[in-house]
Amino acid sequence: MRRLLITLVVFILLGLGGFVVLTDPRVVSPAPEIGTLPAPDIENGKVLFTIGGCASCHATPGQDDRLKLGGGLALASPFGTFHAPNISPHTRDGIGNWGVQDFVDAMATGTSPRGQHYYPAFPYTSYRLMPPKALADLFAYIRTLQPVEGRAPDHQLAFPFNIRRLVGGWKLLYFDGSPFRPDPSKSEEWNRGAYLVQGPGHCAECHSSRNRFGAIIQATRFAGGPDPEGKGTVPNITQHEEDGIGKWSKAEIAELLKTGFTPSFDNVGGSMAAVIRNTSQLSDADRLAMAEFLKSLPAVPSPPKPKAAQATN
């Protein structure tokens, strides 16, 4: 009996130790190499900021200036409410004290300068596809913006999701921290589109369904699903003829990204309206590249709509 108890205690301690080691942010996220980068290209940073939709979450709500990144917007989720933080260059309340390395780590590995994990409500799961050079450009652009005072409220998450450390386990299971690798067998345009859609554009973050732990189900990536914020559904944007946008031409997809008009002259609303505000500012070439990539997605039928998907997890 005593032997058994001791064995049990040893196992629990081993388990805890394993948990601590495995979810240690430093172990999970090797810092990428920088310091050898050329001077930042602020114009490129602005393009990435636009397509990245940073303002959609981080702009101070209730005012019109999209470049005031004071944070505070509440983001509902099945796990509780997140509040987008202040990412303006304010030294006390924003990220004004950060170095390039801090920013690259945050965006590419989801780890804070204090060595904590970020929740994937911040879509670094997509942004990590941006190489360090691109992230340095983006950081340089954000540093040109106005510092905004004030901190966002804390997240309101249910137990156990309020334990940041658990995100480490989540990352082990679901987070691929590698940057974008171009496919040399495809055209330059396709590669540009693949990068914009999957990386900064983070289109799949909304246009996919998720498992109980909030991770995208890879088999139905881009095939639509319930809205992550619990309002209605997000459509299938694979090449499926009935469920998706298989019947749309490349030019029609590019037109949607420019004006918001679908081929039937409906105008997309909901959370897609903010995406269009961003993609409308890109070049025609970039919009066509994104359309080129979307036209190459395999046709995947929409998964059946789970009833009350939000309530069950």
Next chain:
Amino acid sequence: MIRVALVAACLTIGLSAVVAQTNPIVERQNTMKSIGAATRDGAAIAKGEAPFDAAKVQAIFKTYSDSAKKMATLFPDGSQTGDKTTAAPKIWEDQAGFKASLAKFDSEASAASAAATDLASFRTGFGNVTKNCGTCHETYRVKR
């Protein structure tokens, strides 16, 4: 007696015709579809795929204004769900805001109509008015 029965029959037929037409969800969707069709015509002109035609242009903006007025009456209580509506609950939570969005769409369409004397002025006005589509759909519409 026969007269009464006939009148009653006529009334019932008449009434059911009215009822069939006033399913508010179907009607507002048809109204929106006509806005969509007008927008298709407008976009073709704006892009130079169709010639500028003053009468047609006025008709497009008139469709917008008439539809906006009509829409204001098509969201009665009880029509929140059903018939694949994509109307968001927000319409009923903030009726004043929704009606204000319709009124803004209406007045901007009238202003654009008055100002559209040639292709250039049409393009400006049309671009401006059609900004209302996404803005309203962003707040008051949800895909189900």
